[in-house]
Amino acid sequence: MIKNMFVKLSVVSLSAGLALSLMATNSSVLAATQTSNEERLQRIERIIENPVLLQLSRRLGEQQREIQELQDQIDYLKRDLRKVNRLSDKRNKESDDRLSELESTRDKLKTQKEAYVAPLSVQESAPTLSMQENDALVIPITTHPATEKEQVAYQLAFNLIKNSQYDAAIQAFQAFLDNHKKSELASNASYWMGEAFYIQQVYSKALNAFNLVINAYPHTSKVADAMLRAGDCLENLKQLNKAKDRYAGLIALHPKTRAAEKAIKRLETLQ
Structure with missing residues (x-):
């Protein structure tokens, strides 16, 4: 019976030792993780506070705005070009109609010219x-x-x-x-x-x-x-x-x- 008691105590001691060992390990891992996170945060803060990066960031924002303005201007010019093309087509049609009318008049005048006799009565x-x-x-x-x-x-x-x-x-x-x-x-x-x-x-x-x-x-x-x-x-x-x-x-x-x-x-x- 005493022997059994020693066995049990040994098992309990071993379990406690293992538990303590795991707790110590977890604490070390947690501490290491916290340290790693803090270092990462510090690196990020240093990057953010870097004046060169800040300047590049601002320039990138300005370029994006300029690109958007240029795109708006392109869209505006495209609309104007469509209007100009429509107006040009209309004027070309009017010119064609006018030329056809003038050609018809010219043909009539040519016929009358051929019939015209210089020495009048x-x-x-x-x-x-x-x-x-x-x-x-x-x-x-x-x-x-x-x-x-x-x-x-x-x-x-x-x-x-x-x-x-x-x-x-x-x-x-x-x-x-x-x-x-x-x-x-x-x-x-x-x-x-x-x-x-x-x-x-x-x-x-x-x-x-x-x-x-x-x-x-x-x-x-x-x-x-x-x-x-x-x-x-x-x-x-x-x-x-x-x-x-x-x-x-x-x-x-x-x-x-x-x-x-x-x-x-x-x-x-x-x-």
């Missing part, structure tokens, strides 16, 4: 300086620079038309043509006499005056305007085919003038 294109339809045919006149006397006479007549004194202006311009038919101002005098007749709706006499510019002074600056107004006179006289021919002739002979641009619009109206 005697009654329409050959008035004389005295404005009588049955006088001899007009031939081109070589002009000379206007003298001081001619300039004064022309200005007096022009002032009359500016003041709406059309009858007096017509008489003054006719007198100028009678006395100074070779002056470089003669074509202007005939043109403005035509305008005076046109304002008074005397279209046949206005037509004669404009045709005088065209035939007697074919190389002067008033020819294109005179052709346009001659077409207007023919249109008012209900001679529409002749009016079309006159407009077409103007476009063919003086294509780069404002008068030609107006003639194109008039032809489009008459189609």
Whole structure:
């Protein structure tokens, strides 16, 4: 029995020793773990407090913001580009439509140009300086620079038309043509006499005056305007085919003038 008691005591002592040993081991492990954690925390704190790392962190944040701003700008530019493309497509379509319209008008004018006969009929294109339809045919006149006397006479007549004194202006311009038919101002005098007749709706006499510019002074600056107004006179006289021919002739002979641009619009109206 005593022997059994010794055995039991030995077992109990061994168990207690083992328990104490395990407790000591656990305490050492725990202490080591705590020390390791503290060291890790200290290392992390040192890293966080490192000024170089802090600066890199800030720069990284700034770069991220800049990247976001650039992305926003790219998105904005993409939207603008889509708008520009839509507008460009619209304008291209409008241009194509306009070109098609102009090509159609050009083809019509080409046909009319081919049908246009340069030497016009005697009654329409050959008035004389005295404005009588049955006088001899007009031939081109070589002009000379206007003298001081001619300039004064022309200005007096022009002032009359500016003041709406059309009858007096017509008489003054006719007198100028009678006395100074070779002056470089003669074509202007005939043109403005035509305008005076046109304002008074005397279209046949206005037509004669404009045709005088065209035939007697074919190389002067008033020819294109005179052709346009001659077409207007023919249109008012209900001679529409002749009016079309006159407009077409103007476009063919003086294509780069404002008068030609107006003639194109008039032809489009008459189609």
